[in-house]
Amino acid sequence: MTCSRRSFLTAAALALSAAAGRPAAAEAEKPVLKFKDGKFRILQFTDLHTAYNDEEEVGKSAKTVQRVGEMLAKEKPDFAVLTGDLVTKEVDLLSGGLAAAWENITRPFDEAGVPFAIAFGNHDHERQATMPEQLAMIDRAKMNLTYSADPTHPGAGTCWLPVLGADGNEAARLWCFDSQSYPTIPDMGTYAWISYEQIEWYRAESAKAEASVGHPIPGLAFFHIPLPEIWKVHNAEAATGTIGEPPCPPDLNSGLFTAMIERGDILGVFFGHDHDDDYAALYKGIALVYGRKTGFGSYGDMGLERGGRIIELTEGKPGFDTYISVPQGEELSWSHWK
Ligand SMILES: [Fe+2]
Numbered sequence: 001m002t003c004s005r006r007s008f009l010t011a012a013a014l015a016l017s018a019a020a021g022r023p024a025a026a027e028a029e030k031p032v033l034k035f036k037d038g039k040f041r042i043l044q045f046t047d048l049h050t051a052y053n054d055e056e057e058v059g060k061s062a063k064t065v066q067r068v069g070e071m072l073a074k075e076k077p078d079f080a081v082l083t084g085d086l087v088t089k090e091v092d093l094l095s096g097g098l099a100a101a102w103e104n105i106t107r108p109f110d111e112a113g114v115p116f117a118i119a120f121g122n123h124d125h126e127r128q129a130t131m132p133e134q135l136a137m138i139d140r141a142k143m144n145l146t147y148s149a150d151p152t153h154p155g156a157g158t159c160w161l162p163v164l165g166a167d168g169n170e171a172a173r174l175w176c177f178d179s180q181s182y183p184t185i186p187d188m189g190t191y192a193w194i195s196y197e198q199i200e201w202y203r204a205e206s207a208k209a210e211a212s213v214g215h216p217i218p219g220l221a222f223f224h225i226p227l228p229e230i231w232k233v234h235n236a237e238a239a240t241g242t243i244g245e246p247p248c249p250p251d252l253n254s255g256l257f258t259a260m261i262e263r264g265d266i267l268g269v270f271f272g273h274d275h276d277d278d279y280a281a282l283y284k285g286i287a288l289v290y291g292r293k294t295g296f297g298s299y300g301d302m303g304l305e306r307g308g309r310i311i312e313l314t315e316g317k318p319g320f321d322t323y324i325s326v327p328q329g330e331e332l333s334w335s336h337w338k
Helices: 010-022 056-073 097-112 122-126 131-140 196-213 228-233 256-263
Strands: 039-045 081-084 117-120 159-164 170-176 220-224 264-269 278-285 284-291 308-314 318-327 329-337
Touching: 010 056, 039 056, 056 097, 056 264, 056 308, 056 318, 097 131, 097 170, 122 131, 170 196, 196 256, 228 278, 256 264, 256 284, 264 308, 264 318, 278 329
Parallel strands: 039 081, 081 117, 170 220, 220 264, 264 284
Antiparallel strands: 039 308, 159 170, 278 284, 308 318, 318 329
C-alpha cells in the first residue's frame, strides 16, 4: 500500500487498522465488509480453470466467466472468494495476455459490485509472471480486497480481512492463504505445504486480535490445497456432499490445523483443488469444506453442475450455514454452530 492511499482510510477503518495493525484492505476506495441485518453471506468460487491456449479452452473460459456472473446475480453475496486454479494454462490466444485473463475473472465482480478476494492455486503458480505481479493485475479491479500482509511470505495474497458488526467493530475475520504449488525439496510429495512463516503470521495476528477485543474473533480460512487432515473426514460417515475422488493434500503436515486448534478462532476451512469433491465435514471442532467446482475447463467427472458455495455468518453466533448453489437451485445444506 502506498502512503497516499493510506491517507484515504475512513475513520472506522482507521480505528480498526490502528487496533489490529492491518494495512491495505480497509482503504476507503475499497469496499468495507459489514454484517447487514445480522447476516454476512459469502459466495465461494473455485477452480475456474480458465485458459486461452486453444479454441476449445477459450470457449469454456467464456462459459465459466458467464457462470460466475450468473451466480453473483442469483446470490447477491456480500463478499466472494475464489479459492484458486483460476488461470491455469497459457494465454497465447488472448489479446492482452495474462493481465486480460485476470481481467476476465475480476470483471464480473466489478460489474456486480461484489468485493472479492483470491487465494491462489497451484496452477496459478505456473504462469509466466511472479505471484506479486499477478496480484498487481488482480488489484486493478476496484472490488479486489486481496493483498499480501507480509511480502516475505511465499507466493502472494496471504492476508486477513475484517467483517464489521453493527457497532463498527470487527465481528468476524476472513483469512486467505496462498497454499503455493509444488515442493522445492525432492521426494516430498506432489504438493507444497503452507509455510511456517505463514503459520507464525497467523498465530501472531490471531493473538493480537484476541488481545485487542478480549476474545478470539470468529474466523473462516480460505485456500486452494486441502490440509492433510482432510483424510480424517474423507468417508461417507463424516462427510455431507460428494466424495468423488481421493483428496490431494500435501504429504507433509506443517501444522496449520494444529495452530488453528490452539488459537481457537477458526470455525471452518474452505478449499478447492479436488474437483470431484464438494463435501463439508467436522473434524475436532473445525469444519473442513470443499467448494463446488465453478469452471468448465479441466477434469470434473461426477457430472456436478458448475456453481459455488454459499457460507452465511450470523453476527454474534459462532458458526455458519452453508450450501452449494447452482443456477437451478440449492444442494447439500449443512451447518456448523459452536
Ligand atoms: Fe484445479
